[in-house]
Amino acid sequence: MRIGLFVTCVNDLLFPDTGRAVVTILERLGHTVEFPADQTCCGQLHANSGYRAEALPLARGLARAFAGYQAVVAPSGSCVAMVRDGYPRLVPDDPAVAELAARTYELSELLVDVLGVTDLDAAFPHRVTYHPTCHGLRTLRLGDKPHRLLSAVRGIELVDLPGAEECCGFGGTFAVKNAAVSAAILADKCAAAAGTGAAYLAAADSSCLAHIGGGLTRRRAGVRAIHYAEILAATE
Numbered sequence: 001m002r003i004g005l006f007v008t009c010v011n012d013l014l015f016p017d018t019g020r021a022v023v024t025i026l027e028r029l030g031h032t033v034e035f036p037a038d039q040t041c042c043g044q045l046h047a048n049s050g051y052r053a054e055a056l057p058l059a060r061g062l063a064r065a066f067a068g069y070q071a072v073v074a075p076s077g078s079c080v081a082m083v084r085d086g087y088p089r090l091v092p093d094d095p096a097v098a099e100l101a102a103r104t105y106e107l108s109e110l111l112v113d114v115l116g117v118t119d120l121d122a123a124f125p126h127r128v129t130y131h132p133t134c135h136g137l138r139t140l141r142l143g144d145k146p147h148r149l150l151s152a153v154r155g156i157e158l159v160d161l162p163g164a165e166e167c168c169g170f171g172g173t174f175a176v177k178n179a180a181v182s183a184a185i186l187a188d189k190c191a192a193a194a195g196t197g198a199a200y201l202a203a204a205d206s207s208c209l210a211h212i213g214g215g216l217t218r219r220r221a222g223v224r225a226i227h228y229a230e231i232l233a234a235t236e
Contacts (some may be wrong), residue, residue, distance in 0.1 A: 001031045001115075004069035006062075006083075008076040008206070009041050015206045018075050021233035022107060025120060026073070034080070039065040044082040047090055047140060051160055071114060072104040075229050076218065077136030077204045078172075085139050106136060107229055108145035111205040118148050124234045125155030129198040129223075131189070131212065133205040134167050146204055146228055153231060155175050160193045170211035186215045195223040197221045202228040 003026055007019040023033045042062055043055030064084070066072045074080050082150050083104045091097040111117045130150060136142045150158055169175065169185030189212055193201045201216070201223050213225030 001070050002068075003031050003033050003110075004066045004072045005195050006035050006037045006042075006066065006072050006074040006079065007035065008074055009077045010206045010210065011075060014048060014210065015227065018206055018227040018229055019078065021227065021229040022073065022075050024233040025107075025111075028120070029115065029117060031115075034069070036065040036186075041150065042079050042082045043090075044079060044086065045172060047082070047086055052090065054114045055090060059091050059097055060094060063094070063100040066100055066104075070103070071110060073095075073107055073110045074104065075107050075204070076191065076206065077106050077133050077140055077142065078207065080104055080109075081135040083137040101206065104126060106140055106142060108142055108149055108204070109140070111149060112145045119152040120149065120232050121154075122152075122232050123154040123236050125159040126200055127159060127198045128202055128231065129159050129161040129193060129194075129196045130164070130201045130228070131161055131168065131193075131203040131208065132164055133202055133203050133208045136204045137165060142204070146202075149230060149232055153234075156231070159196045159198055159230060163188065163223055164192075166209050168212050172207070175211060182211075186211060190215040190219055190221060190223075193223050194219070198223055200224050200226045202226050202231060202232075204228060 011018045026033045043058035046055040070140040168189045169182040209225040218225045
């Protein structure tokens with residue numbers, strides 16, 4: 001399968017190892033993965049902040065950038081949610097945008113639902129807890145797909161995160177506009193993560209991981225935030 005990698009702004013600029021991990025996973029499975037150089041931000045930040053006019057050309061541009069791919073994959077639940085759920089409402093009259101929305105997947109959806117894979121022959125001998133981010137949980141309804149993929153990793157000790165379904169407090173501009181509330185929510189999430197005794201906290205959104213990871217680092221909690229794709233790409 002020829003797959004387009006929609007690596008998202010945060011991954012591209014701050015967490016490139018996550019994008020590399022997605023490529024490693026899919027190429028290991030025998031698929032061709034390409035990164036269209038003319039892709040841009042999906043416009044989620046603009047649309048969520050009320051700048052619809054500014055988001056429109058980004059949506060149409062993304063549809064052009066990924067034309068011709070059999071599937072588009074992103075290691076970001078929030079960005080996939082924007083394309084699949086936000087685009088049909090933002091650009092209801094553009095067939096190219098609608099077509100992009102129909103073949104865009106979060107990584108676990110592509111692996112489990114499309115490719116029928118749950119065991120990637122990965123190895124990660126560490127204690128890990130998993131945070132299901134809000135967009136993945138409530139908009140994409142990923143369910144147990146990421147957990148199933150992680151459970152098949154050799155050597156992993158996967159432990160439940162108390163209050164896992166509660167927000168981490170990031171919420172994009174919410175963390176800026178409501179800093180005190182965001183910090184209080186983050187404190188609860190960090191305490192829950194530290195209480196598991198896990199060495200790693202995994203999730204499907206690097207924006208949330210940046211928020212949680214910052215909190216864990218400041219608290220010297222001994223827990224590292226990591227995108228679950230990096231675990232699935234690991235072999236030792």
